[in-house]
Amino acid sequence: MLALLERGPMYGYQLRVAFEESVGGTWSLNIGQVYTTLSRLERDGFVVALPASEGGQRPYELTGPGRTELASWFATPLERTDRPRDELAIKLALAMTTPGVDVAAVVQSQRTSGMRALQEYTRLKVRSDKRAQGDLSWLLVLDAMIFQCEAEIRWLDHCEATILRDRPAPAPAAQPAPAADREEAKS
Template sequence: MSIRHGLLALLERGPMYGYQLRAAFEESTGATWPLNIGQVYTTLSRLERDGLVRPLPENDGGQRPYEITDSGRAELTVWFATPISRTDRPRDELAIKLALALTTPGVDVRAVVQTQRTATMRALQEYTRLKTREAEPGDMPWRLVLDAMIFQAEAEIRWLDHCETSLVRYTPPPAKAPDPAPYEQQQEVKS
């Protein structure tokens, strides 16, 4: 998964500074992807350079919150609308994407699920078509890889069906603002 898009999704909730983003990222992904604070600030610098976020004035605690720009929102919209490629998944980006979609204001989670289902069905059809090709004597390794891709696509479709069924019964919790506690605690120390 792109940390870049994860941070943009979190900033769609409202302005946050680095440590808030790291905590919200880990909370949103069920701590399946621990995030180094250096990665957060490096990514924020690149996002700022690319015009996708902008820094706000430092607060009294010395933290600099960031907010998403209109260009950042457009980038995030494209990301949520684009299916994940099956070619490079060091982590389950789809599961993390859906977890973030559930907690990002304005995202149609059902549309994200349907877009992914359509792309996965297309891939499954292509894999099945390839499997109908007549086998050559040295094709066994390729066929095993192809079988793995077929099974993974079938499993993903079953999981997406499960997600869709779960969404029917899902009632989102009330939106909560980023935790200002670290900022308030610093204010008390200065007083």
Template sequence: MSIKFGLLALLRSEPKYGYQLRGEFEAATGSTWPLNIGQVYTTLTRLERDGLVRPAGEADGKVRYEITEAGRTEVAGWFDTPVAREDRPRDELAIKLALALTVPGIDVAAVVQHQRAATMTSLQELTRLKRSAKPDEWSWQLVVESMIFAAEAEIRWLDHCEAMMSRHRRSGHTATTPTADPADHVEKTDQVRR
């Protein structure tokens, strides 16, 4: 998630200090994505440079920031715009498995099993965390549930990968580095997006 939009969203109600923003962000997300205070102040500096926030007073050497009209427009646009799958960070696990299939000497089944065990452990921890939530902490419950759904989906995908590898072994195919023209891949990817 973009820290920029998180801070702008939190500033919509009233001016705040950097430490206050960090605390409110972590409270809203149940500290599942802890913020470094340096990230907060670096982002606030950029937001000020871009005219999206401005200083709103100072006390004890701490600056309070308030959102500008341009900042309100920016964060409203963010809330109104769906998050595109292409805008999310690259999936390191998918890249790891794709490379494991092409690099000689890698036990791909072991890579899948290690990941499944780690994801199951994470899923159990997230489920315990969800059970311990108080009824009024529903904003971060949504975040935890999103992480639970992602972990469940990852386990299903790992099952699919394992089944696919098993089918390929039975049919006598081996994983090899594709020799097709990279332009063919780009064309296929564009067709899928349409």
């Protein structure tokens, strides 16, 4: 929100539209979350609400402390611990320890989904490259999605190889005893 408000005062709906345009519509933003965030930013002194327009929209403006916070955010690298947990890694870890789950099928299903997504992202990239290069922010987001998808597929390949290598060999099925032995066992 702070980065968007650096462009100039905006009200909630404008912020939502500006965000979605910046990321090429990849991630949607809930309008309720926009206003909740604006309230928190106002409480913290990073933005100030301006008088409402004739249409009733209340624009927000970035403050000096807001600019300082924004500069700090851009200058501070994300820590790995700050990232959301990886639901796929959790899913595979649980699949490995849950009886009756075909882990290889879980891996293959995810890989298939990842390959479809990668193909779609690549198609979008080709179309985007043919358009004017003016939408560089969208191209960078699209590149990030492609690289993340490629990394996920590579990781899934690694998981599958590890599972196949380290999976205990199935116990041989019990062979029925020859008929003569069965007769002796009965007596």
